Amino acid sequence: MTKAIQNFIWSGSILQKKLVQVLWRKCCRPNEEGSLGFRDLSLLNKALLKKFTWRVITVDSDLFSYLRAHFFKSNGDFRYQIKSFIWAGLHPLCQDHREKSC
Structure with missing residues (x-):
């Protein structure tokens, strides 16, 4: 992009x-x-993925409860490997969040 x-x-x-x-x-x-002020899309993508990861782990809405129940173990690890570029991007962020939130 x-x-x-x-x-x-x-x-x-x-x-x-x-x-x-x-x-x-x-x-x-x-x-x-003195620059044009364009956004770095890779940094923006990483920030949005981190925000989404935080919401999956912490927010108790129907959508995020469903995602946690179906795709995560009770300890927060992925239940199984999902072949999706979105989940591939979220996986390391979930691990990072778990390590830094305790």
């Missing part, structure tokens, strides 16, 4: 690449630092 955005910014098309004059990470700095 980041590559498509970069291509669009530099060339006006997501399919066409152009010679880049500025490093992308410099474009993602805050406006106060």
